[in-house]
Amino acid sequence: MALVYAMLGLIDQLDQRGLTMLGKTELLDAIAGKNRGVLATTADQQAIQAAIARLEERNPTPEPLAAPDLLQGNWRLLYTTSQDLLRFEQIPLCRLGQIYQYILPDQQRIYNIAELYGLPLLSAVVSVAAVFQPVSKQRVQVQFDRSVVGFSGLLGYRSPEEFIQTLQSGKRLAALDVAIDTSNRDAWLDVTYLDGDLRIGRGNGGSLFVLTRV
Secondary structure, three states, X not given: OHHHHHHHHHHXXXXXXXXXXXXXXXXXXXXXXOOEOOOOOHHHHHHHHHHHHHHHOXXXXXXXXXXXXXXXXXXXXXXXXXXXXXXXXXXXXXXEEEEEEEEEOOOOEEEEEEEEEOOOOOOEEEEEEEEEEEOOOOEEEEEEEEEEEEEHHHHOOOOHHHHHHHHHHOOOOOOEEEEOOHHHOEEEEEEEEEOOOEEEEEEOOOOEEEEEEO
């Protein structure tokens, strides 16, 4: 009888994994071709939100903040509803490149990096750094404390990893590098789905974020 129960448990685990894989495929298909959400219609947004909700119900990491090894590292944005990010596409003569979020759990630091492309030699980088504090099993309180805006060439920008090392080195940057007043810029983020290569977050203001590990 014990063997039967064990077999049934294994079958259930396989079924759940299969459903999760199908859910991920459904979500990735829904956001494909939407340019991080810039091209998403109202109907697209509704379909994507429904796919996200179904996948969140199968979250394999219900306590993501207790899994720093999964959170650690560089994540590339696939989809968002955040107008703060999508409005970069509206800048004249500018095209939004990749958007990354780099998480360092051991330092409780987050770095958001957006690559912008325009006229020749005018490619730029916009970065915002923050500290975070866990307040529940899923939620972190975020305080933004530094903003850096500059031309990629002057910054010597090649990759998010190298850029973050430069930011942390204390080296003077050829950029608009300013401290952010943290007293009135508190925000929070819930990690609602996390596995080895996909992360979903919900922020204050109702923003959705879908990211893939780089």
